[in-house]
Amino acid sequence: LTQAKAGLRPIGLMTMAPLVDDPDAVRPVFRNLRQLGDSLRERSGLELPILSMGMSNDFEVAIAEGATHVRIGRAIFGG
Numbered sequence: 001l002t003q004a005k006a007g008l009r010p011i012g013l014m015t016m017a018p019l020v021d022d023p024d025a026v027r028p029v030f031r032n033l034r035q036l037g038d039s040l041r042e043r044s045g046l047e048l049p050i051l052s053m054g055m056s057n058d059f060e061v062a063i064a065e066g067a068t069h070v071r072i073g074r075a076i077f078g079g
Contacts, residue, residue, distance in 0.1 A: 013050070023060065030061060037051055049068065054072075
């Protein structure tokens with residue numbers, strides 16, 4: 001990320017945590033992505049304002065760890 005390709009400008013990071021029964025079990029996944037984003041911002045000078053992490057079963061933990069975008073389709077539409 002230190003040199004963006006011509007025409008590309010990364011705006012954030014995304015992760016999908018493993019599907020587990022206890023949402024707190026994936027907290028380290030979300031925390032690690034936030035820390036990676038912090039490190040990349042510092043080293044590259046990119047803003048990277050978006051952290052897309054968390055789905056219907058763990059979005060609350062993801063938000064607590066800094067998510068700016070969550071994917072909650074199943075919570076809305078069922079499935």
